[in-house]
Amino acid sequence: MAQRPIMKRINTKLEKVxxxxxxxxxxELQKSQFRDLSITEMHTIDAIGLHQKPTxxxxxxxxxxTQGTLTVGIKQLVRKGYVDREHADDDKRIVNxxxxxxGRLMYRAHQAFHQQMVDRFVQGFNEDEIHLIEHALDNLMAFIAEQDQHL
Structure with missing residues (x-):
């Protein structure tokens, strides 16, 4: 069965986005004061979060x-001055x-970019339409989660 033209257009747009x-x-990263960071390092900073101390x-x-991959990345972020490690008082094996x-400045700049992107994405839509967009994204996320389980 041939794919409907609108479905092809949606797929093309998702890939392009x-x-x-x-x-x-x-x-933007290369033009900023954070040009010493890679995209991966920027997303690691984002995953750590602003006011959290995750393990x-x-x-x-x-x-x-993997834990090993993260450890290599964290060593670089510590060396570059974006991240600190803190050992738990009760168990020194636990690293927060x-x-x-x-790092917090970078986090805020990255969040601001995403906020602008989301604001523009939903611009001109009413609340019901925004909920429809959210539902479509939930469907996409469920598909991705299912694919992850097969890896």
Missing amino acids: YRDILRIEET SSAVAARLHV LLLTRK
Whole structure:
């Protein structure tokens, strides 16, 4: 059965949006005071969060990477001054991660970009239409979660 033209257009637009968001983030990062960061490092900062002190294993799970991969990335972020490690008082094996002042500034800048993007995405839609968009995104996220389970 042939794919309906609108479904092809939606697929093409989803692919383009995905590529373009990454490209714009990379370009803006290179133009900013945070040009010493990679996209992966920026998303690691985002996964740590502003006022949280998650464990390194929790951040690794959020990013869908191994603990070893995260450890390498965190070493770089500590060296660059974006992240600090804090060992738990009761169990020194537990490492909590927190953003430095520089890391919090990067986090806020990244969040501002995403806020602008979402504001523009829903511009001109009423509340019911925004809920419909959210439902469509929930469907997409469910599909992605199902695919993740098969990996």
